Amino acid sequence: MATKASRSAARLMISPAVVLLLGWMLVPLSLTIYFSFLRYNLITPGANPFAGWDNYYWFLTDPSFKAAMANTLLLVGGVLLITVVGGILFALLLDQPMWGQGIIRIMAIAPFFVMPTVSGLVWKNMFMNPVNGIFGHIAQGLGLQPLDFFSQIPLLSIILIVSWQWLPFATLILLTALQSLDQEQLEASEMDGAGSFSRFLFIMLPHMARAITVVILIQTIFLLSIFAEILVTTNGGPGVSTTNLTYLIYVSSLLQFDVGMGSAGGVIAIILANIVAIFLMRMIGKNLDA
Amino acid sequence: MARNVTTSRKSINTIAAGALGFLMFFPVLWIVILSFKTEGNAIKAPLEILLNTGWTTESYGAVQARSNYFKHFSNSLIISLGSTFLGMLIAIPAAWSMAFVPAKRTKNVLMWMLSTKMLPPVGVLIPIYLIFRDLGILDTRTGLVIVLMLINLPIIVWMLYTYFREIPGEILEAARMDGASLREEVIHVLVPMAIPGMASTVLLNVILAWNEAFWTLNLTAAKAAPLTAFIASYSSPEGLFYAKLSAASVMAIAPILIMGWFSQKQLVRGLTFGAVK
Amino acid sequence: MGHIQLKGVEKCFGDVMVIPPLDLEIEDGEFVVFVGPSGCGKSTLLRLIAGLEDVTEGTVEIDGHDATELPPAKRGLAMVFQSYALYPHMSVRRNIAFPMKMARIPQEEQERRISEAARVLNLTDYLDRRPGQLSGGQRQRVAIGRAIVREPAAFLFDEPLSNLDAALRVGMRLEISELHKRLATTMIYVTHDQVEAMTMADKIVVLQAGVIEQVGSPLELYRAPQNLFVAGFIGSPKMNxxxxxxxxxxxxxxxxxxxxxxxxxxxxxxxxxxxxxxxxxxxxxxxxxxxxxxxxxxxxxxxxxxxxxxxxxxxxxxxxxxxxxxxxxxxxxx
Structure with a gap:
């Protein structure tokens, strides 16, 4: 509903954004795919011969790939489990009548705004360090052997740190969803004789279902790319026990300078993220129609 | 209407939620405390730190002395403000087009823009790294401004689009009838009406850019390193560093924490792409 | 001056023809009402005249000049929207001044016209308020004020009273009629309410599915409706x-x-x-x-x-x- 003049103005005004994003997407993406078929290492300059599927073969059969995949899944799954369950409970609690809800909310949201390198280092040193960290001090105070988080349970430690960062996000979104629930619906169900548990199960949870799905999908996209927390705490170790796919690709490309191999890994990471993205986009698209 | 809730019930809620909120906030609070201690005191047992140690601001000075802290701070500032500002400049016209002159393809364009946000950064790390190396913009603020602008552009466009859509088209048509040119229509009518939405868009994107820790770590060395990268340098420290790390961290997160608290509501909207209202 | 002529005007949205080719002449100073059920194309027709939509075929002439390709800003018309479309971030004064500011009219002249319009429309006490602080009727008057100060060739009203309650509607109806008598400027008024059409119009254009069913004075339509549709639409209660x-x-x-x-x-x-x-x-x-x-x-x-x-x-x-x-x-x- 507009005139020809405004339509052509609109095309003109949208084009910078489209051109930039198109370039941003296509150029690196096609280069990554191109590199992934080359034998290309920055340390050994010279010709970069075509390598066929070799890079993919070596990347996929490398034992550290298997470990990285497992770590990635555990990291994403673990954080999702903690943040979604914790987020539902926390949101339910925050939705109750209380004093100072604003301040409590502000405190609970704070971790989301802490930059990843800070939270990684603070947890590693001030909390999880077996000698000087708070957990170490507490264990000593109780007469227990302090836990050396990053050598005994390295991946779980990272899961905990990342969960701390993302729990506020899940809580905030689920709380928003919960607050949009029509009070009359709850009152009607109460009149129908539903107790508080059935109200949660049959009214609140279905109402939150959509928000929960969104939380899961969006977090998955971000969690697949967890990088800084690993870099500053364990460097992927001990061994490869905290190396996820992102970190593995970083190691092979920027530390071992193997462009071909890193690119093959990059393509795999893109495919993996797209599987999640398709579902997410579908949900967003549906909402756009409404 | 609000129900009567017994005081005891309310107290229990307050205590439970308060305790949880405090636990979540505690790490932040703890580094604030440690940042005002001496290095020797900062590694003592928590109770002793709280009860038996004095306060000092020496760590804040030490951070600047160890490495030029304010250079990194200003890098962060320039990169996050610059990328957001540039992004707004490109996104405002685009969002205007999509919100007020929707075509059949508009929805697809919007979805496609969002899909670029789903691209895992590591998938394009190598080409970007090589392109930047060849262009000589590795470890420059310009390079980071460009990258962060591009990765946040979909979010900026999206947020502006949802805010613009709430402005009735009739008002813009009224401006057109009143003799305003397209430029005047945008400047005198659209922008002033959209200021709250634009402000929260800016706020959220400054936060995202400030905390971005993949590209900032991989594309910078010493020169253009923002705070994310500077803090990361504490992962291989020399000597006692808890108080200094705390001081550096407090300064790095304080501005963003304050901005974040102001943008809670917009956060949900911006990060869920409108899928949760 | 405000003589508007539509020649073979046609409008399609994609493949859907909402207005088949039509001709219509509106004389200078006339109060013309487009009336018809919702979806009959009356608002689209008004927007074609305003220039907010392109015609697919045909020409729109204003005062003898072909205005088909002119942008809305250049047509010298003023429009009052159904939602009033006031600028919420501007005071009443600045709302009314906006079209004059766009036309680069000198400050003193702006002041003069604003106070004149405010006097006529009883808005003098509200000039420094924001639209959000006004009642529906007052907002309506601001929208009209914004239209008046441009001294346009014609006023276009798009269902301006439909957001008001019944009592206010009757009052505003009279005010608009009175305004027309005083200004003697062409007014084109779109409504779905045949009572508004009958009470205000010099000339009524009855539309259905984009087609003009009949054009005539209120009494002509009442006395001699040309077809069943007009007969059933004009008159209250409906004809048996x-x-x-x-x-x-x-x-x-x-x-x-x-x-x-x-x-x-x-x-x-x-x-x-x-x-x-x-x-x-x-x-x-x-x-x-x-x-x-x-x-x-x-x-x-x-x-x-x-x-x-x-x-x-x-x-x-x-x-x-x-x-x-x-x-x-x-x-x-x-």
Whole structure:
């Protein structure tokens, strides 16, 4: 509903954004795919011969790939489990009548705004360090052997740190969803004789279902790319026990300078993220129609 | 209407939620405390730190002395403000087009823009790294401004689009009838009406850019390193560093924490792409 | 000046033709009302004149000049929108000043016109308020004020009263009519409410599905509707329609008779029926009467104090001078 003049103005005004994003997407993406078929290492300059599927073969059969995949899944799954369950409970609690809800909310949201390198280092040193960290001090105070988080349970430690960062996000979104629930619906169900548990199960949870799905999908996209927390705490170790796919690709490309191999890994990471993205986009698209 | 809730019930809620909120906030609070201690005191047992140690601001000075802290701070500032500002400049016209002159393809364009946000950064790390190396913009603020602008552009466009859509088209048509040119229509009518939405868009994107820790770590060395990268340098420290790390961290997160608290509501909207209202 | 002429104007949205080619002439100073049910294309027609939509075919002439390709800003028309479309971030004063600011009119002249408009529209005390602090009627007046100060060739009103409550609507109707008398500027007014059309217009354009059904003065339309649609649309309560043998008696496919053109008698009449539900308005009473042999009950007007009750038998006689006859194609028979 507009005139020809405004339509052509609109095309003109949208084009910078489209051109930039198109370039941003296509150029690196096609280069990554191109590199992934080359034998290309920055340390050994010279010709970069075509390598066929070799890079993919070596990347996929490398034992550290298997470990990285497992770590990635555990990291994403673990954080999702903690943040979604914790987020539902926390949101339910925050939705109750209380004093100072604003301040409590502000405190609970704070971790989301802490930059990843800070939270990684603070947890590693001030909390999880077996000698000087708070957990170490507490264990000593109780007469227990302090836990050396990053050598005994390295991946779980990272899961905990990342969960701390993302729990506020899940809580905030689920709380928003919960607050949009029509009070009359709850009152009607109460009149129908539903107790508080059935109200949660049959009214609140279905109402939150959509928000929960969104939380899961969006977090998955971000969690697949967890990088800084690993870099500053364990460097992927001990061994490869905290190396996820992102970190593995970083190691092979920027530390071992193997462009071909890193690119093959990059393509795999893109495919993996797209599987999640398709579902997410579908949900967003549906909402756009409404 | 609000129900009567017994005081005891309310107290229990307050205590439970308060305790949880405090636990979540505690790490932040703890580094604030440690940042005002001496290095020797900062590694003592928590109770002793709280009860038996004095306060000092020496760590804040030490951070600047160890490495030029304010250079990194200003890098962060320039990169996050610059990328957001540039992004707004490109996104405002685009969002205007999509919100007020929707075509059949508009929805697809919007979805496609969002899909670029789903691209895992590591998938394009190598080409970007090589392109930047060849262009000589590795470890420059310009390079980071460009990258962060591009990765946040979909979010900026999206947020502006949802805010613009709430402005009735009739008002813009009224401006057109009143003799305003397209430029005047945008400047005198659209922008002033959209200021709250634009402000929260800016706020959220400054936060995202400030905390971005993949590209900032991989594309910078010493020169253009923002705070994310500077803090990361504490992962291989020399000597006692808890108080200094705390001081550096407090300064790095304080501005963003304050901005974040102001943008809670917009956060949900911006990060869920409108899928949760 | 405000002479507007549409020649072969046609509008399609994609493949859908919402306005088949039509011609229409609006004289300078005329108050023209586009009326029709929702979705009939009346607002689209107005927006084509405004330039907010492109015509697909045909030309729009304003004062003899082809304005088809002109952007809205250059057409010299002012528009009052259904939602008023006030700029919420500007005070009333700045809202009214906006079109003058765009036209680069000197400051003193702006001031003069603003105070004049504010005086006429009773807005003097509200000039420094924001639209959000005004009532619906006041916002309406600001929208009109913003239109007046441009001294446009014509005013376009897009259902301006539909967001007001009934009492205010009557008041604003009078104010707009009065404004027209005083300014003597062309006004084109879109509404779905035939009462607004009848009370305000010099000329009514009845539209249905993008087609002009009839153009004429309110009384012309009332007295001689050209087809069933206009007959049913103009007049309140609606005209009664009767098909079949009764219509055949008058050599027509359908006959129409308005409720006010039927005489009621307790003793004798052409038709006999049973009184159904009645609506007492004080001055008048409207009855639903089920007449033997008619498919639909008739609506009949009687005096305010008439003593008839549900279930009574009465006799009706149509006023033959006021009987409308239509053929099978729904067109009026002479």
């Amino acid at each position: 329609f009767v098909d079949g043998t009764e219509a055949a008696k008058h050599n027509a496919h359908t006959i129409g008779i308005r409720p006010e053109h039927i005489d009621v008698s307790a003793e004798s009449g052409e038709w006999t029926g049973i009184v159904g539900v009645s609506e007492h308005l004080g001055s008048d009473t409207y009855f639903r009467v089920s007449v033997d042999g008619f498919a639909e009950p008739l609506t009949v007007r009687a005096g305010g104090e008439v003593d008839l009750h549900y279930g009574d038998t009465i006799h009706l006689t149509p006023n033959l001078d006021q009987l409308h006859r239509f053929d099978a194609a729904a067109t009026r028979l002479a």
